[in-house]
Each structure stands twice: as structure tokens, then as C-alpha cells.
Amino acid sequence: xxDLELKSFEIISNVGSARSFYIEAISYAKKFDFEMAEKLxxxxxxxxxxxxxxxxxLIQMEANNEKLPFSLILMHAEDQLMSAEGFKIIAREFxxxxxxxxxxxxx
Numbered sequence: 001x002x003d004l005e006l007k008s009f010e011i012i013s014n015v016g017s018a019r020s021f022y023i024e025a026i027s028y029a030k031k032f033d034f035e036m037a038e039k040l041x042x043x044x045x046x047x048x049x050x051x052x053x054x055x056x057x058l059i060q061m062e063a064n065n066e067k068l069p070f071s072l073i074l075m076h077a078e079d080q081l082m083s084a085e086g087f088k089i090i091a092r093e094f095x096x097x098x099x100x101x102x103x104x105x106x107x
Contacts, residue, residue: 003061004073007057007058008058008076014051015081020044022041030098032102044084058074
């Protein structure tokens, strides 16, 4: 496996974990367990940062005139990266909505 493939799978693995953390955070917020929801959001952000760092490594390689070949694996990794970012935004919104429900005693 070459560097491009390894970095691509590193991205996929980390941002996939991040997305799972974000989804799980929503499920805890739904139960009004905001402490656990926030912990999971932090875990997701940490995992996302690792995936983002691997992506930045690839960008740096290309910036240093290392030509990276077209790769469906990298394209998939970038798609997963963006998807995880979207899930983070949605999870944050859901958590905020559930907090408002709790504040207003809506169940």
C-alpha cells in the first residue's frame, strides 16, 4: 500500500469514528444526558482533527510538488471528511434543540 492509500484510509477511519461519535451524541441528548453528549462531541472533534491532519499531510505533499495520482479511495476519504463535518454541525444543532426542550420542560 502506498502513502496516498495509507493516508486515505487514515482519513476514512478517523472521520468515520467522528461521525459515529456525533450520531451517538444526539442519542444521549435525546435522553437529556448532555454531559455524555458533550463528551461524545469532544471525542468526535478529536477524531475529526486526526482525519483532517492526515488530509492536510496530503495537501502539503502536493504543495511540495509531489504529484498525487487520481484515486477513488482519496475521493471517498474526502467525501467522508465533508460528511463528518456536516454531521458535527447537525449534532450540535440537535443538542441545542434538546437543551431548549429540557429548559422548557418539553418531552
